[in-house]
Amino acid sequence: MATLQKLKDIEDELQRTQVNKATMGHICRLKSRMAKLKRELLLESTRSGAGGGGGGGEGFDVSKTGDARVGMVGFPSVGKSTLFSKLTETESEVAAYEFTTLTAIPSNIYYRGAKIQLIDLPGIIEGAKEGRGRGRQVIAVARSCNLILIVLDATKPAIHKRIIEQELEGFGIRLNKRPPGIVVRKRDKGGISLTTQFNAPPTHLDAELCRAICQEYRCPNAEIVLKEDATPDDLIDVLERNRVYVPALYVLNKIDATTMEELELYDRLENYVPISGHLGWNLDELLEEVWRKLNLIRVYTKPKGEIPDYAAPVVLHNEPAHCTVAALCRRIHRTLAQEMKYAWVWGSSVKFSPQKVGPEHVLRDEDVVQIVKN
């Protein structure tokens, strides 16, 4: 575990280093080195398919099915399997002792015509990303999800939330964040230049700090463009390139076993859904929030002269590249996009219903589409 020791040494040095203008360059270099070591750890664990250090066993082999994938991450015995068994047709073993669930268990939620894959996972503990328990395998599955449910036990200390977040972040997962607005254009000469595209001087980065960080990435020449007031950590994320940006919901379970006063503390927090998996409390709201966070749209196809099948929507991700008419065609059949002449669309994405549109037209939730072929 040489990598782990190096990581620990740098963490200690960072702790000792005072933060001021004179030390910022050094701090940025240390942070870059930490990011690199964490990447090596990640590689070690995926290569061995397992825990590298502790844990052991195979990586979880779960194939992706359905329109989106949702994973449940949390400490042991917070009630993941109880909730999983309530939401899906699959029973996952529930027990009062920790580490009841030992592997990844997939099943489906059918919601608003979409098929959503839900994965029950073993509990993780602090140090999971360094190989304790099945942590790395769990986090590797979490990386592949369209949404992570961070399941918390309302009767346990609130600090658990932060520990789980740190485990996921240490593995390159960024929760409820967009990729930083930074463009790095590598070039052959000219050193590091920094320009900004927002109307204020940058407060976290300057050319000097960018140079220090880029040096760690063996990138002496680059044009860096800041589209927002980004931090050194943001720049490191961009240079690391292996970050995944995943939405997350904090599912506060076992609210049946806590007091109203305690619950009120959570009421104002963003992305929190209080539930009782055991008693089935508030699961409707949880599903609604899952749907909202997944950011999916339903599109109904309509054969000529027939009514659309409202029970069987095509579900698309609501991102510009994934919800066009062309993207819809590709989902229906491999060659349909080439064969399409134009499409008729009914619904909120068009001014007139129906309206004739081309392949680049962006669809909205509950649109009806009729594809006209050549």
Ligand SMILES: Nc1nc2c(ncn2[C@@H]2O[C@H](COP(=O)(O)OP(=O)(O)OP(=O)(O)O)[C@@H](O)[C@H]2O)c(=O)[nH]1
């Ligand atoms: N009071 C209360 N207890 C619950 C609730 N949900 C689960 N439990 C209990 O919590 C214990 C652990 O539940 P599990 O569903 O096995 O928890 P888990 O997170 O899957 O646990 P591991 O697989 O071991 O990580 C069991 O005794 C459950 O009956 C709940 O909403 N309220």
Ligand SMILES: [K+]
């Ligand atoms: K358990």
Ligand SMILES: [Mg+2]
């Ligand atoms: Mg379980």
